[in-house]
Amino acid sequence: MSKQLQIKIADTAGFCFGVKRAVKLANEAPAKYPGSKISTLGPIIHNPQVVNQLAEKGVKPVELDSAPESGVAIVRSHGITRKLALELEEKPTLTLVDATCPFVRRAQKIVAEMSSAGYQVIIIGEPEHPEVTGLISYGEPQNTRVVSSVKEIPADFFTSRKPSRIALLAQTTQSQQIYNEIAAALLTIKGELRCFNTICTATSNRQSEALQLAKECDCMIIIGGRNSANTNRLYELSREVLTNSYHIETVEELNPDWFAGKETVGISAGASTPQWLIDEVVRKLENNE
Ligand code: SF4
Structure with missing residues (x-):
């Protein structure tokens, strides 16, 4: 690697608040509930290295539809459906540790309130994403x-059969640009529009x-699980x-x-990438190995 390689690390690289909280709760669970079988409802985050480390401590993922009858079940930051939450709460021998990110919880509450108040609730997001399947379950x-785009707004909304009241919100990781486009389209409909x-x-x-780092550097490294949507998006943007x-x-x-003849390398990482993985990459680049 080039001796002059200058490394710029994004301040925002790595765990976000919600992921940090979920991983902390999962790491603390074996000491807090000794002797209990501890499961996460789906992989706690989209990072195989972290999931494997937790499995070694006895905290193992299970499929959402095979939630355990007893022991400890940890809800990941994406949250779960209302139906599953109610089912789990009713299991007398199961302890639930809810690591749903407070920002996701807020969105779930908005869906529940607006839907029960009779608004047509529009959630901008990827229909199959676990956060979105959770969100939609809170509405009627x-x-x-x-x-997921302006094209998917029902055609009825632009006719005389339009709803009189619409509430708009988004999956927490959606693009602001898509949100703005959909909000702008809904604003053309006469009636009440509430945007969250x-x-x-x-x-x-x-x-x-x-994006800023990619503009300033000769080369960019994005660290994170290949199954992590936000890491993949980060990589696409950088590219x-x-x-x-x-x-x-x-x-x-x-x-x-990758670094031959390069002077600067930028580093960022997805919200589910632990700091130790970032540190390992930086160390290797610094040591010119
Ligand atoms: S909403 Fe999602 S990205 Fe934001 S802090 Fe919570 S878990 Fe992280």
């Missing part, structure tokens, strides 16, 4: 729907900083402005050829 099926900007700033700040952008999960994937 007849007035709560998910859209539930997009988490942890995501938008991370994306802006990565749009800098072709020499690389997505890695672990330090072993660094390729010295």
Whole structure:
């Protein structure tokens, strides 16, 4: 690797508040509930290294639809559906540790309140994402729907059969641009429109900083799980402005050829990437290994 390689690390790289909280609760669980079988409802975060470390401590993921009858079940930061939450609460021998991110919880409450008040609730998001399947479950099926673009707004909304009251919110990791486009389209409909900007700033700040770094550097390394949607998005954004952008999960994937003739390398990481994985990459680059 080049001796002059200057390393710039994004301040926003790595765990966000909600993920940090969920991983902390999972790490503390074995000491807090000794002798109990401890499960996370789905992988606690989209990072295989962290999931494996927890499994070694006895905290293992189970499928959402095979929640245990007893022991300890940890709800991850995405949250779960209202139906599953109620089912779990009714299991007398199960202890529930709720690590739903408070920002996701707020969005769930908005869906419940607006839907029961009779608004047509529009959630901007990816329909299959666990956070979104959780969000939609808090509304009534007849007035709560998910859209991912302006094109998916029901055509009825622009006719005389339009709803008189609409509430708009988003999956916490949605793009602000898509939110703005959909809000602008809904504003053309006469009637009441309530907009709740539930997009988490942890995501938008991370994306802006990565983009800025990509503009300033000769090469970008994005660290995070390949199954992490926010890491993949970070990588795509970086690659749009800098072709020499690389997505890695672990330090072993660094390729010295990427840095030949380069002077600066920027580093960012997804919200589910632990600090130790970032540190390993930085150490290797600093030591010019
Ligand atoms: S990205 Fe934001 S909403 Fe999602 S877990 Fe992190 S802090 Fe919570």
